Amino acid sequence: MSISMIELVFWMIAAASLLGALTVVFTRDVTRMALGLGVFLLSVAGWFVYFSQTFLAAAQVFVYVGGVLVLVLFAIMLVHRSGAGRPALESRHTIDSIMVAVAVFVLVVSALQDVGSALTVTPLPGSPDAISAALLGPMLPHFEALGVLLLAALAAVIVISGGERS
Amino acid sequence: MSGSVFTGYTGGLIWGLGGGLVIAIATLFGVWWERKVAGRIQMRLGPQTTGPFGLLQTVADMVKLLLKEDITPTQADAPVFRVAPLIVFVPIAMAVTVIPFAAGWAPLDTSVGMLFFLAVPSVSVIGILMAGWSSGNSYATLGGLRGAAQMISYELPRTLSVLSVVLLAGSLRPVEVMEAWRWWFIPLNGIGFLVYFISSVAECNRGPFDIPEAESELVAGYFADYSGIRWAIFMMSEYGGVIAASLFGAALFLGGWAWAPGLFGTAIFLLLTVVLVTAMIWIKWTFPRMRMDQLMNTAWKVLTPMALLQIAIIGVVIAWL
Numbered sequence: 001m002s003i004s005m006i007e008l009v010f011w012m013i014a015a016a017s018l019l020g021a022l023t024v025v026f027t028r029d030v031t032r033m034a035l036g037l038g039v040f041l042l043s044v045a046g047w048f049v050y051f052s053q054t055f056l057a058a059a060q061v062f063v064y065v066g067g068v069l070v071l072v073l074f075a076i077m078l079v080h081r082s083g084a085g086r087p088a089l090e091s092r093h094t095i096d097s098i099m100v101a102v103a104v105f106v107l108v109v110s111a112l113q114d115v116g117s118a119l120t121v122t123p124l125p126g127s128p129d130a131i132s133a134a135l136l137g138p139m140l141p142h143f144e145a146l147g148v149l150l151l152a153a154l155a156a157v158i159v160i161s162g163g164e165r166s
Numbered sequence: 167m168s169g170s171v172f173t174g175y176t177g178g179l180i181w182g183l184g185g186g187l188v189i190a191i192a193t194l195f196g197v198w199w200e201r202k203v204a205g206r207i208q209m210r211l212g213p214q215t216t217g218p219f220g221l222l223q224t225v226a227d228m229v230k231l232l233l234k235e236d237i238t239p240t241q242a243d244a245p246v247f248r249v250a251p252l253i254v255f256v257p258i259a260m261a262v263t264v265i266p267f268a269a270g271w272a273p274l275d276t277s278v279g280m281l282f283f284l285a286v287p288s289v290s291v292i293g294i295l296m297a298g299w300s301s302g303n304s305y306a307t308l309g310g311l312r313g314a315a316q317m318i319s320y321e322l323p324r325t326l327s328v329l330s331v332v333l334l335a336g337s338l339r340p341v342e343v344m345e346a347w348r349w350w351f352i353p354l355n356g357i358g359f360l361v362y363f364i365s366s367v368a369e370c371n372r373g374p375f376d377i378p379e380a381e382s383e384l385v386a387g388y389f390a391d392y393s394g395i396r397w398a399i400f401m402m403s404e405y406g407g408v409i410a411a412s413l414f415g416a417a418l419f420l421g422g423w424a425w426a427p428g429l430f431g432t433a434i435f436l437l438l439t440v441v442l443v444t445a446m447i448w449i450k451w452t453f454p455r456m457r458m459d460q461l462m463n464t465a466w467k468v469l470t471p472m473a474l475l476q477i478a479i480i481g482v483v484i485a486w487l
Binding site for chain 2: 061066067071128
């Protein structure tokens with residue numbers, strides 16, 4: 001065997017990530033796009049497992065695949081008019097989108113250029129203990145700030161969905 | 167068993183295939199047991215002619231379903247339609263791997279097992295939505311939408327109820343939770359177990375929470391258009407879900423193997439599991455189906471506050487332990 005098992009796992013996760021991302025970019029069918037996003041989100045969980053962050057992997061599956069993605073699919077199906085066939089995605093901003101995508105790509109590549117070869121993976125403690133100690137220790141202000149942000153978002157949703165009340 | 171074929175990548179493959187096979191066989195007997203119990207509830211005998219006590223009835227059914235034509239409707243989104251049953255079944259089969267079957271042993275002994283058990287089956291909701299949507303008919307889509315709404319809602323009280331066990335034991339690793347388990351967890355965590363049990367029934371889309379399938383209004387809901395082996399995989403997922411939820415409840419809430427040493431402990435654990443499975447079947451054949459608004463009210467206004475109350479109780483008590 002020329003490549004080791006762990007490398008094979010690496011390339012399999014990479015292939016899943018790319019497959020999901022390409023599906024999202026190139027398909028016109030909104031439902032399949034959401035499913036491509038699902039493949040990508042699962043592959044992110046795969047990356048977390050690869051770097052032995054099992055807690056983050058489980059949380060990723062729970063929150064993004066089991067929660068957010070289901071809500072996305074739910075919304076697509078709910079707004080779809082019956083009898084109109086499968087909903088397709090029509091973009092009116094092809095040129096603008098391409099410009100933004102290229103700009104983001106250049107930004108990411110230029111940011112990662114210097115790190116590139118120097119990038120080594122240092123295994124971080126991925127246990128729930130370590131994560132909770134960090135979240136309730138040095139990261140507590142960030143954690144609390146995120147909580148306030150989420151509360152504000154929830155309040156906004158209630159205001160928006162409440163409709164007009166005379 | 168370190169260093170043998172049961173570890174590493176080949177080990178993963180063996181455990182995966184073996185686990186899938188065990189779940190498949192267990193669901194066959196789950197179906198048989200349900201038909202037996204349902205029969206008794208309705209004052210009939212249930213399957214009895216094929217094999218002793220009709221035990222081979224579901225095996226024969228499985229052979230029949232394997233030979234049946236596998237139809238893909240012309241209106242369906244074929245690739246999505248074909249793959250959907252597997253997306254429902256595989257996560258449920260995976261969830262069983264973290265259950266501690268014997269003292270200090272679970273097939274997959276991970277430090278986040280409790281979260282794993284809750285997180286991985288939540289992927290099967292996607293399969294239900296895929297099945298409902300790709301069938302290309304209104305009944306199936308409605309069933310899929312109902313299933314998604316229901317499973318997302320009941321995930322919350324279910325997770326909160328498991329959290330109370332995690333709080334009590336102080337670990338997310340199922341094997342460690344079992345080691346920390348004491349008999350007085352049952353009275354202390356009684357509300358939590360009730361919430362867990364009810365929301366597990368709802369997560370499996372079983373009566374009285376079976377509105378995504380609702381045969382009297384939606385034909386069969388999200389799997390109305392399926393036939394043959396793909397239909398059977400949906401059935402296996404339902405019973406796999408029931409068995410997985412019962413195994414987890416019997417171990418982490420009711421103590422499982424902690425009641426007795428060695429193999430006796432595992433036997434008691436499996437017996438408790440059968441009791442919980444039977445209770446779920448009993449509930450299905452006793453209560454009428456709930457309406458959508460009643461279903462949501464139960465999740466958000468009854469079960470979630472109950473689970474929070476349980477966590478508050480344990481939060482207070484834990485200081486004295």
